Amino acid sequence: MRRWLPAGLLAFLAAGPLVLSEFYVTLFNYIGLSALVALGLVLLTGVAGLTSFGQAAFVGVGAYATAWLTTAGAAAGWPALLTTPWAGLALGLMLTMLVAAGLGAITLRLSGHFLPLSTIAWGISLYFLFGNLEFLGGHTGLSGVPPLSFAGWELRDPRWFYYLIWLSLLAALFGVRNLLDSRPGRAIRALKGGALMAEAMGVDTARAKLMVFLLAAILASLSGWLYAHLQRFVNPTPFGLPIGIEYLFMAVIGGASEVWGALVGAAVITVLKHWLQDWLPHLFGASGNFEIIVFGFLMIAVLHRAQGGLWPYLSRGFPQPAVRGEAASRRDASLPPMPQRARPEAGVLLLDVKDVVKRFGGLVANDRMNLAVHAGEITALIGPNGAGKSTLFNVISGVEPATSGEVRFLGQRIDGLPARAIARLGMARTFQHVRLLPQMTVLENVALGAHLRGKRGYLSAMLRLSRDEEARLLAEARRHCERVGLADCLHMPAGSLPLGRQRLVEIARALALDPVLLLLDEPAAGLRYLEKQALAALLRVLRAEGLGILLVEHDMDFVMNLADFVVVMEFGKTIAAGRPAEVQNDPAVIEAYLGGLE
Amino acid sequence: MDLQIALLLAQDGVVSGAIYALLALALVLVFAVTRVVFIPQGEFVAYGALTLASFQMGKIPGTLWLLLALAFVILLVDGPAAWRQGGRGFLLFLAQVVLYPALMAAAVLLGQPHAWPLWAQSLLALALVAPLGPQLYRLVFQPVAEASVLMLLIVAVALHLALVGLGLVFFGAEGSRTPPFSEASWEVGSLVVSGQSLWVLGASAGLIVALYLFFEKTLYGKALRATAMNRIGARLMGISTTFAGKIAFLFAAVIGGASGILIAPITTIYYDTGFLIGLKGFVGAIVGGLASYPVAAAGALLVGLLESFSSFWASAYKEVLVFTLIIPVLLWRSWQSHQVEEEE
Numbered sequence: 028m029r030r031w032l033p034a035g036l037l038a039f040l041a042a043g044p045l046v047l048s049e050f051y052v053t054l055f056n057y058i059g060l061s062a063l064v065a066l067g068l069v070l071l072t073g074v075a076g077l078t079s080f081g082q083a084a085f086v087g088v089g090a091y092a093t094a095w096l097t098t099a100g101a102a103a104g105w106p107a108l109l110t111t112p113w114a115g116l117a118l119g120l121m122l123t124m125l126v127a128a129g130l131g132a133i134t135l136r137l138s139g140h141f142l143p144l145s146t147i148a149w150g151i152s153l154y155f156l157f158g159n160l161e162f163l164g165g166h167t168g169l170s171g172v173p174p175l176s177f178a179g180w181e182l183r184d185p186r187w188f189y190y191l192i193w194l195s196l197l198a199a200l201f202g203v204r205n206l207l208d209s210r211p212g213r214a215i216r217a218l219k220g221g222a223l224m225a226e227a228m229g230v231d232t233a234r235a236k237l238m239v240f241l242l243a244a245i246l247a248s249l250s251g252w253l254y255a256h257l258q259r260f261v262n263p264t265p266f267g268l269p270i271g272i273e274y275l276f277m278a279v280i281g282g283a284s285e286v287w288g289a290l291v292g293a294a295v296i297t298v299l300k301h302w303l304q305d306w307l308p309h310l311f312g313a314s315g316n317f318e319i320i321v322f323g324f325l326m327i328a329v330l331h332r333a334q335g336g337l338w339p340y341l342s343r344g345f346p347q348p349a350v351r352g353e354a355a356s357r358r359d360a361s362l363p364p365m366p367q368r369a370r371p372e373a374g375v376l377l378l379d380v381k382d383v384v385k386r387f388g389g390l391v392a393n394d395r396m397n398l399a400v401h402a403g404e405i406t407a408l409i410g411p412n413g414a415g416k417s418t419l420f421n422v423i424s425g426v427e428p429a430t431s432g433e434v435r436f437l438g439q440r441i442d443g444l445p446a447r448a449i450a451r452l453g454m455a456r457t458f459q460h461v462r463l464l465p466q467m468t469v470l471e472n473v474a475l476g477a478h479l480r481g482k483r484g485y486l487s488a489m490l491r492l493s494r495d496e497e498a499r500l501l502a503e504a505r506r507h508c509e510r511v512g513l514a515d516c517l518h519m520p521a522g523s524l525p526l527g528r529q530r531l532v533e534i535a536r537a538l539a540l541d542p543v544l545l546l547l548d549e550p551a552a553g554l555r556y557l558e559k560q561a562l563a564a565l566l567r568v569l570r571a572e573g574l575g576i577l578l579v580e581h582d583m584d585f586v587m588n589l590a591d592f593v594v595v596m597e598f599g600k601t602i603a604a605g606r607p608a609e610v611q612n613d614p615a616v617i618e619a620y621l622g623g624l625e
Numbered sequence: 626m627d628l629q630i631a632l633l634l635a636q637d638g639v640v641s642g643a644i645y646a647l648l649a650l651a652l653v654l655v656f657a658v659t660r661v662v663f664i665p666q667g668e669f670v671a672y673g674a675l676t677l678a679s680f681q682m683g684k685i686p687g688t689l690w691l692l693l694a695l696a697f698v699i700l701l702v703d704g705p706a707a708w709r710q711g712g713r714g715f716l717l718f719l720a721q722v723v724l725y726p727a728l729m730a731a732a733v734l735l736g737q738p739h740a741w742p743l744w745a746q747s748l749l750a751l752a753l754v755a756p757l758g759p760q761l762y763r764l765v766f767q768p769v770a771e772a773s774v775l776m777l778l779i780v781a782v783a784l785h786l787a788l789v790g791l792g793l794v795f796f797g798a799e800g801s802r803t804p805p806f807s808e809a810s811w812e813v814g815s816l817v818v819s820g821q822s823l824w825v826l827g828a829s830a831g832l833i834v835a836l837y838l839f840f841e842k843t844l845y846g847k848a849l850r851a852t853a854m855n856r857i858g859a860r861l862m863g864i865s866t867t868f869a870g871k872i873a874f875l876f877a878a879v880i881g882g883a884s885g886i887l888i889a890p891i892t893t894i895y896y897d898t899g900f901l902i903g904l905k906g907f908v909g910a911i912v913g914g915l916a917s918y919p920v921a922a923a924g925a926l927l928v929g930l931l932e933s934f935s936s937f938w939a940s941a942y943k944e945v946l947v948f949t950l951i952i953p954v955l956l957w958r959s960w961q962s963h964q965v966e967e968e969e
Contacts, residue, residue: 078775080782133955140662140774144911145955147664147904148948159941272782279779315793323787330780331768 040193044186052185054297056257059192062293063250065277066199066286067243072275073283074207075239076219077135080271081146082247084153085123087266089251091157092119094169094261099162101173112175116252120245127244131237142240150268157263168262175256188257195253196290199246202489203286206242209488209497210481213471215239217464224462227424228540229450229479238485247274269319273300276326282338291338296322362495365480365503368453368541370573371437373403377544377575378423378454383432383442385415385422385599392418394599395432398577400544405566405576407586407607410596411619416579417459419596420548423577424456425449436544451479455542457533459549459579465522469513469532472521474504476539507535512561527553531562544575551585563589587611595619632816634933640822640891641905642929643829644884646922648906650836651880653913653921657853658873660774661766664781667903668788669754669881671896674889675792676750676882678801683739687795688753689730695760696726702764721756729753743806751882758878759871766874767867785900792896800898805890825887832880833922849873905932905947912954924954 044052064082072078093115100110108114130149134142158166175182175191182188206212214235217225222232255261273296281292303318311317329336371377380398384391392415400406408416421427423434425446434442441449455476463472477500483493508517511531516524521532530550537545551559559582566576566589580586586593586607593610595603603613610616648666655663672688679686700722707718729752732738738749765784769776807820840846851859852869860866884902885894892898905928912924928947935946 072775076773076775078779133952140778141911141955141958143775143778144662144907145951148908148951151901151904152945152948155942155944159945269786272786275779276783311794313797315798317790317794319786320790320794323783323785323790326783327765327780327787330772330776330783334776 044189049185052189054301056185056189056192058290058294058297059189059196060250060254060257061274061277061297062290063196063199063253064247064274065281065289065293066196066203067246068275068278069281069283069286069289070203070207070215070239071243072278073285073288074219075215075236077236077240078143078275079146079240079243080143080268080275081150081153082243082274083266083268083271084146084150085127085244085247086251086254086270087153087157087261087263088123088126089116089119089248090255090261090266091163091169091251092122093252094172094255095163097173098169098171112173112252112256115255116249119248119252123244123248124241127241128237131240135236135240136233146271147268150271154263154267157266164262166263168260170260172255172259172261174259182256185257188253192253192257195249199249200286200290203242205491206485206489207286209493210474210478210483210500211235211238211485211488213467213475214478216467217475221462221464223426223446224458225475225478226446227426227450227456227458228476228536229447230475231447242485269316273322276322279326280329280336282336284335285338285342287342288336288338291341292336295337362499362502364506365477365499365541368543370543371402373401373573375402376400377402377437378577379433379435380419380423381433381435383419383422383434384430385418385427386430391599393422393429396596396599396601398594398601400575400577402543402575403570403573404591405570405578405589406592406594407578407580407590408594408596409580409583409586410602414596415599416596417548420456420459420546420577420579424454424546450540453541453543454546455537455540455544456546457530457537457548457550459552461526461529461533463521463529463532466520468518469508469521469524470501470504470517472532473508473535473539474500476507476536477503477541480539480541504535504539507538508532510538511535511565512558525553527555527558530554531558534562534565538569542574544577545569547576547578547580549579549581551580551582559585629815630937634937635930636816636818636822638930638933639926640825640929641888641932642926643826644888644902645906645909645925645928647829647832647880647884647925648903649909649913649921649925650833650918651877652903652906652910653918654836654849655873655877656910658849659762659766659770659870660777661781662774662778663877664778664900664903665761665785665788666877666881666906667899667901668785668792669757669878669899670885670888670902671792671796671894671899672757672788673750673754673882673885674803674894675796675801675885675896676753677746677803677886677889678894679796680738680741680746680750681803682801685733686750686753687791688757689733691791691795692729692753692756692760693726695757695764696722699760699763725756743804747886750886751879754882754885755875755879758874758876758881762870762874767870770866770870789897789900792899796896798896800893800895801889802893803886803889821890825891828883828887832883836876845872901944905929908947908951908954911951 043055047055064086068079068082093112096115096118097110097112130145134145157163163169182191207216214225214230217230218232218235218239225232277292277296278289279292280295281290282288299321300318303321307317308314376399378398378400380396383393383396385393396419398406398408398419408419410416418427422429422442425441425444425448429442432442433440436449436452436454439452441452480503481496481500483496487493505517508514511534513528513531513535516528521529524532530553534547534550551562554562563585570576578586578590590607593605593607594601595610595613595616597619602615602619603610648670652663652666655661676686676688703718707715732749733753738746741749761784765780766777769780805819805821806824809820811818840850848859848864849869849872851862851864852866856866859869885899888894906925908928909925910921912927913921928950931950932943932947936943939946
């Protein structure tokens with residue numbers, strides 16, 4: 028039964044216009060058009076954690092661009108080639124991308140609520156603009172938009188248009204699903220709740236946000252183009268802010284975390300709206316858009332009770348989707364492994380920290396810290412809680428800027444560089460407070476570390492052209508999972524592992540970056556004795572391979588048996604540095620740890 | 626344009642700017658305390674104005690039914706817990722959800738507010754709108770108080786939609802205007818200053834001073850500021866974030882309702898006018914980064930002036946110009962921030 032449900036639905040869709048009445052064909056057309064827009068919002072809201080209330084305005088840009096070009100342009104006697112619906116599509120998409128890129132560039136770097144607020148303002152402005160511009164027909168709009176035609180055959184019948192709409196929608200669903208299951212897709216999925224970690228793995232999160240916003244706008248604009256040629260006239264009403272809000276409701280009510288939620292939401296809201304518009308005016312004895320009351324309260328109820336929307340409930344009837352990345356990671360035998368970065372020879376100075384000061388207001392977290400790490404060496408940074416170790420880690424890895432001082436990596440100054448640029452140079456880190464994406468599988472989390480080692484972008488991901496590279500990336504991620512001892516839980520959600528094993532995922536992810544310097548912030552915390560032994564053995568192997576390792580750790584046995592060099596910090600300053608045995612006997616260290624003898 | 630017209634436009638701009646400033650303050654307050662970007666702020670404006678207009682037309686305003694319905698739902702939801710708690714807390718609860726709504730119903734249904742003087746009608750309208758704030762906070766926002774800012778924003782937009790729809794049911798599609806508080810007018814040089822615009826300016830200034838005193842001088846005000854700065858810290862110090870949220874929403878409703886009553890004589894108010902007015906307050910609030918009260922107020926004044934002057938030069942594009950004002954503001958804010966922020 029489960030197996031046949033999707034096929035049955037597809038067959039129903041394909042047969043739809045042949046058996047359904049005109050009324051239902053039209054209803055399905057509108058569902059398809061709305062689902063295209065809602066799909067963009069699923070990507071934006073459910074996956075990337077951004078929101079736009081102004082998608083209806085992008086639909087309007089797509090619709091008005093083609094309507095204007097094919098009517099006014101044709102009337103002005105422009106060359107026929109420039110006034111076809113296809114030229115209209117190109118113009119619409121170009122304008123949409125221009126506006127979306129502009130809005131995105133301005134708002135995406137600000138915190139999350141500025142984008143939706145500015146899309147509200149933009150949605151309202153554009154609505155008034157459509158209604159007031161002479162050449163767009165003011166509030167009456169533009170009529171006489173020509174039908175679409177393919178090689179002379181005109182698409183006038185809504186029954187035929189149905190196929191165009193649903194093919195576009197299915198293609199978009201296919202593309203977005205592929206995108207989410209790919210290298211850029213993982214970067215997008217990291218935006219919600221993992222932006223800081225993603226930057227440390229080399230992801231340009233600002234660019235990823237912009238791309239998602241652009242993609243959502245493009246889908247909306249495409250829907251507008253289809254709408255204009257289906258309806259054959261445009262006016263400002265369907266592009267106003269209330270409709271923009273309705274699109275967002277579709278995404279949220281359907282379920283914003285899966286692409287199918289867009290389809291479910293569009294169907295539910297479109298049918299419900301139609302029904303309520305018939306029924307509510309009788310109830311209130313007046314005409315008006317009373318359905319917004321129901322939508323508003325329905326939305327509040329959904330957000331209170333079922334934040335995942337309706338899709339999670341419906342999806343129980345469908346076959347469970349394959350775990351993302353599972354199939355691709357099995358192809359590893361046939362493909363060459365990823366190239367590795369050249370490792371510096373043992374003993375080469377990798378990291379050189381000079382007089383680094385970090386102040387938070389009046390608090391000096393790091394006070395003229397000095398530190399060096401060489402290739403093929405493990406340096407441990409120890410000290411009581413609050414000594415400033417993690418702060419120093421953040422400064423070195425570019426998560427926070429230093430107040431003053433100098434950090435050199437492989438001879439190059441890196442203080443002031445963003446975290447992703449430092450990651451690109453070959454420095455990888457883990458976080459003391461584990462930063463994984465709990466919903467993603469262990470394998471996908473680790474593959475995020477290999478982000479910089481792939482090159483294929485959004486378009487090839489959507490068209491499945493990047494499958495080879497994808498398989499190699501996942502094979503690489505798998506190799507590092509196995510190395511740290513996670514072979515048995517590759518496809519489990521990372522959030523389901525116990526804390527100790529989550530730390531191992533962090534280490535595997537850092538290794539997947541192919542670093543020459545590894546920064547580990549308390550890697551052994553939460554591990555059991557045997558696991559600690561295994562971790563120590565792994566770190567020794569990595570050291571023998573020529574990696575430099577900087578380690579913060581509280582477990583003294585672990586540190587003293589492993590480290591070549593130990594730096595002890597207290598109150599932001601170095602109080603001792605040397606070989607483990609020297610440091611252990613240093614009176615200042617004993618005082619810091621055990622308290623002085625009064 | 627000559628000086629006289631410029632002065633006239635400036636006067637208009639300052640008057641509407643004062644209203645936007647009030648709304649901007651309410652928005653900053655609500656956002657700071659509860660993290661809700663309170664889109665429905667404008668609905669309180671429309672409800673206030675149209676409730677007053679209903680009294681004058683001798684109709685029963687729908688806001689009364691909304692107040693009673695919300696009180697009833699809260700009685701059902703919180704009643705059992707309050708009953709178990711007993712004592713003074715229970716009496717206070719009953720006063721809020723039974724006594725106060727009953728008094729309001731009696732005043733509106735039996736007191737014949739149609740015949741009351743304007744100031745008494747205004748106070749009654751405000752008394753009807755004000756409790757909607759804490760009631761809506763209790764039912765709509767409190768259950769998701771710890772959700773992300775984005776989520777709270779979507780809830781706020783949903784509430785906005787529902788309230789606009791209810792406004793249409795309560796007041797119909799026709800707009801209303803109420804008589805001014807003062808018919809007086811003075812000639813200052815070549816400029817005519819109306820009594821109503823002085824009322825608006827005076828009342829706005831009064832409310833702003835009252836807010837300032839509340840936050841600086843009273844314990845509750847300080848508690849609210851503490852909640853705004855650090856929710857968990859405030860809770861550890863024994864400040865109820867729920868209580869703070871209700872107070873913030875009470876202020877939002879009072880400020881919104883009062884703004885509506887103040888501008889109803891100047892401009893015709895429809896059931897959906899509040900949204901645009903509220904959004905202009907928002908533009909002001911965004912100028913202040915949703916954080917600074919004085920900058921938000923100044924931004925709102927700027928919005929009022931921009932609107933009044935653009936209605937002279939390009940009246941059709943008035944709204945477009947006002948809302949595109951936020952683009953340069955956001956651009957400027959964007960240049961100032963460089964770090965990658967972790968979204969909640």
